[in-house]
Amino acid sequence: MQLHTIDTGFFKLDGGAMFGVVPKVLWNNLNPADERNLCTWAMRCLLVEDRDRLMLVDTGLGDKQDARFFSYYEPHGDASLLGSIQQAGYSPKEVTDVFLTHLHFDHVGGAVRRQADLLVPTFPNATYWSHSAHWRWAIDPNPREKASFLKENIEPLQASGQLRYWDQDAFPFPEIDLLPVDGHTEKMTLPVFRVKNRIVAYVADLIPSSAHLALPWIMGYDVRPLLTMQEKADLLKKAADENWVLVFEHDPVVEAATVEATQKGFRIRDKGPLNALL
Incomplete structure (x- = not known):
């Protein structure tokens, strides 16, 4: 198995929303906000080569939305998903496969593209994988998350016939463990890989950046923040004990890191490009 990080560019989100109850005087030193209180974040995906299959994990924001939508998030940078x-x-x-950790727009937006007047899957020969309970959660969203689950990102996948549920259908990657977590949103799923005798975890929005290693640093977007804190503690303990490599989807600088437990909590041990840590 071989992993490639796939950069899809940057976007901006409100710093207060990304760091929850943590005071700005603390987080602004790590990811400085602009005059609108927006911080820059990456949308980092993974491309996984495994024998005769090629799997993409998450798809970034995409480019099919209108100018008004993009004005809220200011996508920028030279990288793109397809590039x-x-x-x-x-x-x-x-x-051959697109694995969606969850269906928030900055993770699934690139899964669908415009073709003339139609919305079609970006990857015509791929099976798209989601969790069945999360799919149901997304197509009938609660008011808190409704703005994050956009129909144009979701409905074309089902209409195409390319959608499968990893918890119900035969998932064709036996060397990948799938870890569902429920704090950020219902049944977000983290893929965990065994590569070169190492464990690599793509931690999605459970730990969106290296700045979120501290247990109380939890996003305001999370639907169950106390559960996020416990899920994060459990994963970080295992990562520290077993020397896992964590891949951060949204960290604008740190691509991947190993962690260690200290008296002051979990801290980065080593960081850098993913393949440099393997």
Whole structure:
């Protein structure tokens, strides 16, 4: 198995929303906000080569929304989803599977593209994988998350016939463990890989950046923040004990890191590009 990080560019989100109850005087030193209180975040995906299959994990924001939508999030940077896949040596038609950790717009937006007047899957030959309970949660959203679950990102996947549920159908990657967590949103799922005798966890929005290693640093977006804190503590303990490599989806600088437990909580041990840590 081989992993490639796929950069899809940057966007901006409110610093207070991203750090919850943590005072700005603390988090602003780690990810400085602009005059609108917006901080820059990455949308980092993974491309996974495993024998005859090529899986993409998450898809970034995409480019099909209108100017008003993008004005809220200010997408920027030179990287793009398809450009980074091509830079890794592949084309969209070669992707066999797309694994969606959850269906918030900054994780699933690139899964669908505009083709003339139609919305179609970006990866025409891929099976799209979600958790069945999370899918139900997304298509009938609660008021808190409704703005994050956009129909144009979700409905075309089901209409295409390319959608499968990893908890009900045969998931074709036996060397990948799937860890559902419920604090951020119902049944967000973290893929955990065994690569070169190491464990690599793509931690999605459970730990969106290296700044969120401290247990109380939890996003205001989370629907069950106390559960997030426990889920994060459990994962970080295992990561520290077993020397896992964590891949951060939203950290604008730190791509991946190992962690250690200290008297003051969990801290980064080593950090850098993913393949440098393997």
